[in-house]
Amino acid sequence: MKDERSRRLVHLWASITSESNLLDRLHVPAFWDLSYLATAPQVRRYGLARFLLDQHRRLASKLGYPVLCLECTNPHLALVAQRLGFLGWSDRALASYLDTT
Numbered sequence: 001m002k003d004e005r006s007r008r009l010v011h012l013w014a015s016i017t018s019e020s021n022l023l024d025r026l027h028v029p030a031f032w033d034l035s036y037l038a039t040a041p042q043v044r045r046y047g048l049a050r051f052l053l054d055q056h057r058r059l060a061s062k063l064g065y066p067v068l069c070l071e072c073t074n075p076h077l078a079l080v081a082q083r084l085g086f087l088g089w090s091d092r093a094l095a096s097y098l099d100t101t
Contacts, residue, residue, distance in 0.1 A: 009073075028066060028067050029066075030065055030066070031065055031066070031067040031068065031069050032056070032059075032060035032063075032065040032067070032068045032069065033068075033069045034053070034056050034068060034069065034070045034071075035071060037049060037052060037053060037056075037070070037077060039052075049076075049077060049080050050080050050083070050084065053070070053077075053080060053081065053084060054084060056068065057084065068086075070086060
């Protein structure tokens with residue numbers, strides 16, 4: 001990783017997925033993983049994030065993916081996802097993450 005923040009984010013995601021192992025337990029053969037979704041400050045509050053997330057959801061469904069995974073690293077995206085019907089499967093405050101590497 002080129003910077004410390006990116007390295008810590010990758011370790012956090014690895015920690016969350018290795019601890020939960022939910023997709024394996026539910027026998028999900030494949031999933032659509034939307035790792036990042038962000039909008040520029042000057043275009044926020046116009047529904048762009050909601051539109052983009054809904055387009056990803058539709059495309060994943062059209063291509064036959066049974067699950068769309070979305071990592072919500074801020075409360076605003078979590079609220080958008082919740083309003084679109086996404087279900088949370090891991091709720092972890094970033095402040096509680098301990099990087100042991």
